[in-house]
Amino acid sequence: MKKLLYFLLLFLIFNCKDKTPKEHTFYYWKTNLALNNEEKTALQNAKVPLLYTRFFDVDIVAGKFQPVGVITKDASFQTDKKIVPVVFIKNEAFLHINKEEIKFLAESIHNLIQKKSAELQLNTNNELQIDCDWTAGTKDDYFKFLETLKQISGKQITCTLRLHQVKDKKATGIPPVQKVYLMCYATSSPLENSTKNSILDVPTLKNYLSDLDDYPLRMDIALPIYSWGIVTNFENKHKLINALTIQDLKNNTNFIKISENTFKLKQDGFYFGMYLSKDFTIKIESVAQNDLDETLAFIDDKISEYNIIYYQLDRRFLKNYQF
Template sequence: MAFIILLGLVSCRKKRVINTSFYYWKTVYDANATERRYFNALHCQKLYVRVMDVDKSDNGVVPISPVTFKSALPNSVQLIPVVYLVNDVLKNQTSQQLDDLARKIVYYVNGRIKPSGKTSYNELQIDCDWTRTTRDNYFYLLTQIRANASLKNKKLSATLRLHQLKNQKNSGIPPVNRVMLMCYNMGNLRKYGHQNSILEQSELEKYAGKNLGEYPMPIDVGLPVFNWVVVFRQKQYAGIAKRLHNDRFFDNKTFKASGSDLYTLQKDLPQYGLLRGDEIRRENLSAGQLLCAASYIQKYISSDTVNIIYFHLDEPTLKHYTYEDMEKTAAVFR
């Protein structure tokens, strides 16, 4: 009898609604054929587009690297504008200055909608790695953005880092409708040696777990589908070689391997700004690692509806994953 009751409960359990989306984190929107194929194959209906960064300059707080739309988004795709806010912008700001910043952010976002081919949007997302010292100013800014008349009936969401998830007492809960948990960039990029600063399963498990289940707000999940090449010069962090692609590492006359992810450069590569003797760490994530991370996270997510957002829609990195890889990863949340 107990088995029959349990079977009935399982069969009546409502399936979680999963929406798959992508971030678009480039300064020019002009999705190519490969990017469109991935987007359509995963039945995406939304695209989270970075509209601008907000940072300090000699002229005060200004928009940086705003997106340009070389082509319009398809009619079937919803645009979710995303604003990246540099944490330093929030320091030493008065309420009046934050009020003004909130108005400017909304005004600028609204001005970028028409060039995208859209007349409106349903959600605005703010991306900021706030800290305990900037929390109050950040939450005040979010409140003022949310109160803007042009955002009436629209949702406001915010990104959430793993340290903010774990340290809820100090980090606080942002005054938004939803948060998007960034399950990437969790290691120390500048640390020399063997590691993967994009995603380490052990690091993920230190911060997530029950903290996910106890978070008092719907949580969406951002997963990484990107890679990068980290450069060290005399064992000191020297930056990211953005144009150096993974296929170059098969040239063992140029790159001498030391382990599975570290290489020593055997000659100068001036086109990449690299010098002989530079040590290079390749960081990427296999489809299996991505699935493992998703399988762990889904056990603690309690929301009935979850947006799975891949970072990001970019052909050179997408080619390392099949449609099936990405669909299988999203499917574990159902």
């Protein structure tokens, strides 16, 4: 009996995963840097000493690279976290790009980050993160851009990693960085006709990440804590309203609740920055805490060491989750 108990104890020791909570911080994705009391408290309680902050997007305008939505700062934005600048680049920017344009893009991004960091007096660390949904057709030029940005900036360059880039890593390639940030959301398009939650459908995520333990780079995990509204018109076409909540619709008497998370509009008008017609519907998608828990349990079985970056730091969503 003693031997049996001894072997049972050894089995439990070597087969039980470490379930201690992972450390976390947040993405900050608003154009104007500002923090209210709830956001300051959540950020102060986060033990990772970094805040991943979107500085600007890069788009192609009239055939030229153009920064879009460059950040500004409010006096309320005060934190002891070091800022990690994040730049989103549309994948289209790397279609038909040449060597000189790659260098120009890397120099322009580095210079604008340096300028905004000094102008806004931001305490940045030695990391620059690039967010781009690269594909098999753009990987070579995108990877060359990452290498060029590292040479020009002298910084540690990291990048985001989407689900399909894990599943199809042979086609999309492995980026030339030391670390990636796996985006565990956007499991499908919100503009498709589907009954699945397009922000996070856990079975879909598990399918994409079945071979996650084979991915050769160190990674942290980005998890969604946001919601949005999917507008459907008479032709069954869809538009997206970011950061819309069920409470926003409940607070507006021009919307009638027709199901658990879907509302119908009672009259034409401008709502949430968009003109909508009577009888249009809006479906609110959000992420339940148990879906986040199930996602983390699945990832724990694949990789052992990682931090969590919640997307995004916004008081409207903080109250709905446990950190």
